[in-house]
Amino acid sequence: MILKPRTVSTELRFLRHLSRRSMLAEKDVLNYSNKEKGLEGERRFDKCLESLSNETLILHDLLLEHGSHQFFQIDTLMILQRVIYHFEVKNYQGVHYIEKDKWYRENGVELTNPIHQMKRCATLLNKFLQPLHIPLPIKSYVIFIHPEITLFQAPRHLPIILPTQLKAFLKKLNSEAFSSKPIFTSKHEKLANYLLTKHMEDFPYTRVPEYDYDQLQKGIPCCGCSAFLSFFNKGKLVCRSCGYTEAAESGVLRSVEEYKFLFPDRKMTVNSLFEWCGKVVSPNIIRRVLQQNFKLISKGRSSYYV
Incomplete structure (x- = not known):
C-alpha cells in the first residue's frame, strides 16, 4: 500500500x-x-x-x-x-x-x-x-x-x-x-x-539557476522533444521536429501552469499569456483557457486571472 x-x-x-x-x-x-x-x-x-x-x-x-x-x-x-x-x-x-x-x-x-x-x-x-x-x-x-x-x-x-x-x-x-x-x-x-x-516538501536551500523573463524563449514547448510547437489547422498545435500534435487549449494550459510556476508574482492576463505562448495561438483561445480554468479578478483594463 x-x-x-x-x-x-x-x-x-x-x-x-x-x-x-x-x-x-x-x-x-x-x-x-x-x-x-x-x-x-x-x-x-x-x-x-x-x-x-x-x-x-x-x-x-x-x-x-x-x-x-x-x-x-x-x-x-x-x-x-x-x-x-x-x-x-x-x-x-x-x-x-x-x-x-x-x-x-x-x-x-x-x-x-x-x-x-x-x-x-x-x-x-x-x-x-x-x-x-x-x-x-x-x-x-x-x-x-x-x-x-x-x-x-x-x-x-x-x-x-x-x-x-x-x-x-x-x-x-x-x-x-x-x-x-x-x-x-x-x-x-x-x-x-x-x-x-x-515530511518537508522541499529542501530549504534548493539551488535554482538565475533566470529573467526577457531572456527566456517564448512559445509552447513540445511534450515529446521540447521543441516549440506551431499552430496547425482545426485548433491543433504541431511539432515540426517530431510530429507530435496537441489540442491548442491543452498546450496553452501547460504553458500557463509553467508561467505560474516560474513567475508566481506576475499577473496572468490574456496579453501576458499571449506573449508567453509565443503568439502562436489567438488571444481568444488563451482567454477561453483562462476563463475555464481560473478565476477572473475584474478591474477594468487591469483585469487578471488567479
Missing part, C-alpha cells in the same frame, strides 16, 4: 522548464541530467515494487530534518510487521569498481560512496524515530536498478542489491509481508503518520 507516492522535486521542475527556454550553464546541465536519471531509476524501482502484496506500507521521497538543519532524504521506506526497510536507489550505468572503500567509474572518476550516503541516512533515521519508541529494526540497502550496471571488486558483505538479485530480493520481501498477522497495528499507523506529518 503506497501511502506517499513519488513526486517530481521543485528543483527538477525548475530545471525542466528552464532547459526548454534557455541555455543552462554546464554545471546546471549536469545537475539536470543527474536528477532526471535519478528519477528514472527511482520510478523503475517503484514499478518493481508493484509486484509486492498490499501487506506493506510504502513511502517514497521522504525529506526529513533531524536536530538543527540535518536534512536527509529517503528514496523509499517500506514498513513491514517486524522490520522497516530503507532503500537508496542508484541508476548507475556502465562499468564501476571499488578500491579501498572508494567507488570509481571505469574512467577513474571517483564517485560519492553510496554506502556512506545510505549509512548517514540510516543513522539520522534511527535518531529521528527514537521519540516514538517503536521497537522495529531498520534494514538499509542500496538498490542498483539499471540493468546495464557492472560492479567490480565489491566485497560480499556490502548491503547492495544488483539487478540480477532484485527478483529474488522482492520475493523475500513478499514472503516476509505474508509471514505474520495482523499486518498493520497501531504502532505501524503511528509510525507512518509521524513520517507523513514530518
